[in-house]
Amino acid sequence: MDLDFLSPLSEDLLKEIAGFGEHSLGNSIKKHTLEEGLPDLETVQVAVVGVRENRLGDEIDFFDFIEVRKAFYSLYPGNWDVTIADLGDIEKGETVEDTYFALQTLVAQLVKKDVIPMILGGSQDLVYAQYRAYDTLDQMVNLVNIDSRFDLGDAESPINNRSYISKIVVNQPYNLFNYSNLGYQTYFNSQDEIELMDRLFFDAYRLGELSNNFKLVEPVMRDANMVAVDLAAVSAASSGARDIASPNGFDGKEICALARYAGISDKVSSFGIYEYDNIKYGNLGGMLMAQIMWYFAEGVNYRTNENTISARKEFIKYQVPIDDEVLVFYKSPVSGRWWIEIPFLPHIDTKLKRSTLLPCSEEDYLEACNQVIPERWYKAKRKNEV
Numbered sequence: 001m002d003l004d005f006l007s008p009l010s011e012d013l014l015k016e017i018a019g020f021g022e023h024s025l026g027n028s029i030k031k032h033t034l035e036e037g038l039p040d041l042e043t044v045q046v047a048v049v050g051v052r053e054n055r056l057g058d059e060i061d062f063f064d065f066i067e068v069r070k071a072f073y074s075l076y077p078g079n080w081d082v083t084i085a086d087l088g089d090i091e092k093g094e095t096v097e098d099t100y101f102a103l104q105t106l107v108a109q110l111v112k113k114d115v116i117p118m119i120l121g122g123s124q125d126l127v128y129a130q131y132r133a134y135d136t137l138d139q140m141v142n143l144v145n146i147d148s149r150f151d152l153g154d155a156e157s158p159i160n161n162r163s164y165i166s167k168i169v170v171n172q173p174y175n176l177f178n179y180s181n182l183g184y185q186t187y188f189n190s191q192d193e194i195e196l197m198d199r200l201f202f203d204a205y206r207l208g209e210l211s212n213n214f215k216l217v218e219p220v221m222r223d224a225n226m227v228a229v230d231l232a233a234v235s236a237a238s239s240g241a242r243d244i245a246s247p248n249g250f251d252g253k254e255i256c257a258l259a260r261y262a263g264i265s266d267k268v269s270s271f272g273i274y275e276y277d278n279i280k281y282g283n284l285g286g287m288l289m290a291q292i293m294w295y296f297a298e299g300v301n302y303r304t305n306e307n308t309i310s311a312r313k314e315f316i317k318y319q320v321p322i323d324d325e326v327l328v329f330y331k332s333p334v335s336g337r338w339w340i341e342i343p344f345l346p347h348i349d350t351k352l353k354r355s356t357l358l359p360c361s362e363e364d365y366l367e368a369c370n371q372v373i374p375e376r377w378y379k380a381k382r383k384n385e386v
Contacts, residue, residue: 003109005102006049006088008032013066017073025294026073030085039085041115046082046297048072049106050089050120053099054277057123057161063277065089065120067286072293080301085115100129107133111269116300118293121274123161124151127228130272131168131175134225140177142267143168144224146258148185148233148249150193150204161275169200177383180220182258183207183233183250201379207248214257215361219376221261222337222359226270229255229292231281240284252288256295263299266307271296304335312357315339320368327377329365330357338362342380 009031017026029048030039041047050065069086090106093099103119107130110117119130127145134141145151145165153163155170168176180203186194197204203220210216221227236245238252250258262268273289281289305311315330328341339357364374 003038003087003106005090006032006038006106007091008034008037008088009069009086010066013069016070020074021076023076024073025075025077025084028077028084029073030083032086032088038087041085041110041113044083044085044115046084046116046118046300047110048084048086048118048120048293051099051103051122051126052089053092053096053126054122055092055096056125056159057275058277058280059123060277060279063122063279065276065278067278067283068120068276068289068293071283071287071290075290075294078298078301080298082297082301084297096125100126100132103129104133104135107270108136111137116268117270117272118296119270119272119274120276120289121272122276124228124230124274125159125161125164126274127272128159128164128167130226130228130270133270134175135173139175139225141175141225142178142180142223143176144180144182144220144227144262145230146182146228146233146250146255147230148183148207148246149188149230150181150184150197151230152193152196178202178223178380180224181205182217182220183210185246185248188246201383203376203379207250211254214254217258217261219338219359219361219364221258222265222267224262224265224268227262227268227272229259229271229273231273231275231285231289234288239288240282241280242282243280252291255288256291259292260295260299263296264302264304265299266303266305304332306332306335306337318365320365322368322371322373325373327368327373329360329368331362331365336362338365340364340368340374340377342377342384 020026032038090102107117151162152165155166159167182205184204185207231239233249234255235249262271273292315332318329320327330339338360340360342356342358358380360374
């Protein structure tokens with residue numbers, strides 16, 4: 001892999017890590033160093049990379065991920081069999097587009113090698129580069145964004161950290177199948193944006209809705225290919241954020257649970273945490289980010305690989321007639337998780353080339369038995385038709 005745009009970890013950081021406990025992550029993670037170069041990725045499952053780009057967000061003169069890495073390396077792994085590498089940082093390019101190209105190149109190469117990039121970001125417009133990495137992977141993309149805002153913006157205006165989703169939707173090639181927002185707060189989003197999300201058949205879950213029923217998260221994450229976290233979705237009390245920050249948001253336990261769900265998902269092939277800067281978040285924010293990373297890695301360890309053809313042969317099939325439809329559900333005898341089939345429509349120019357399974361919950365199946373069509377199935381079917 002030609003990744004000469006990555007800068008190695010600093011010598012000062014490496015010296016500090018050396019003093020951590022013998023069994024800490026700092027002494028088990030493979031590292032990109034000036035002396036030894038990039039680590040071999042042959043057995044690596046998760047690769048950490050920092051992207052020091054924030055020109056299209058709340059730009060500050062200097063920021064880095066040293067506090068995040070110190071906190072992460074000081075932690076101890078669980079009972080894992082996950083190999084992690086730290087590839088260092090992508091520095092600001094001469095232009096923002098240069099930084100995008102470097103991140104896009106890196107993510108594409110890692111995903112092709114079945115290595116999950118865990119991106120530590122500056123401004124969240126970097127999600128656009130994370131998404132564009134899938135251009136060469138020949139697949140439709142389901143994007144899940146953990147954010148208090150939709151970040152749709154105006155497709156006609158220049159991209160920034162609040163308007164990158166509109167660019168994902170309208171710019172070719174069209175790879176996006178679904179966009180899901182977890183944790184939006186209504187007062188941060190215009191009614192026009194809320195209505196647009198509905199017209200596009202995208203999924204959106206209010207913060208209060210998830211706080212009351214956190215199980216709603218699991219099927220959404222199970223269907224994701226890429227996940228992005230905006231640290232501003234976390235309450236200021238949990239993140240330690242100063243200056244412009246919200247008193248409401250996910251607490252520390254909830255954001256870590258979301259990261260674990262993302263890690264457990266067999267389909268998630270890239271994960272990014274954005275809008276970090278060391279001045280705004282301080283030591284508490286650095287430790288929060290480290291724990292989000294820890295929970296994502298733990299989730300990866302507990303994947304069940306139920307997306308394989310052999311695993312699906314063991315699924316139990318249920319058919320539920322509703323009006324003129326017959327909904328087909330599947331249940332895994334191993335994990336107890338549920339899916340619902342989205343049928344292939346050969347008579348139209350469909351985005352799906354074959355029937356596909358949409359993750360759902362047991363509640364969706366029980367509601368279908370009571371003649372209620374699951375909303376996520378309806379939206380996925382409509383997206384397939386338009």
